[in-house]
Amino acid sequence: MKNINKNTTLNQFRELVENNLNRSLDYMSDDFNNQQKYAFELFKNRIFLEEVIDETISFNRSLSWDNKNSNLKLTKSAEELIEVFKLRSEVYSQMGYQNDFPDVIESLNFDIFDTKSAIIYYKVNQSYTGTIRLIFDSENKLPSDKEYSFDKIREEYRTIGEISRNAVKNNQSKGLGLEFKYLMSGIHNVFINNDIDITVSAMKKEHYKLFSKFGGIDIIEEINNYANLDIPCVVIYWNPSKASKFFNKAFLK
16 A cells, blocks of 8 residues: 555656646746756656656566575665666766666666566675666567567567666776676576566677577677667577577586
């Protein structure tokens, strides 16, 4: 009952904000009206953040998660989720991806797809160094549906999920580091334990060489760009239950 009442209150706040967002006071200056619009927009996004946090935590707590790595976690608290959103923002800003995957609130990178996502993070010495998510298909569909429709995949597989928001802090060491290894093992973990039939993803074409070694993976479509990234990309599907000996040895041990 508490959550129902909270959601009702948030919806009422959202309606109030949306009704007032574009209203200007004729007797006030343009500067005042612009500041008021900015304040309403910020408040609207704050309400959205509250909703995303509540729904995402509830969804993640419902998932099966069989993991013995103390550094690899499934987000189950608001504090963890905020740190993940901060990490995404930091990494995407450094990579120049803010125009393609913008922050909803400054320094917090999240969206509606988080509410149906297994959100995984890697933490070392109290520092969040990597994160990734596996989005479960829902009424919102999947982010990459904007670039390539997965409807034919949906006809073949009962439940699909999209791997996205892979963000790892830059380090000076060579190679991909432990973050990539364990984040991919986390995706495998969620897939195996939560009744998903296939995963899909979009990536730079140059990255496919490594992923092709995972086993159970293939290209669905090659595209010239993704979102506003003017680089060759591929849309792929991957069945982690058919993981190769390479993946089992390199990522699961």
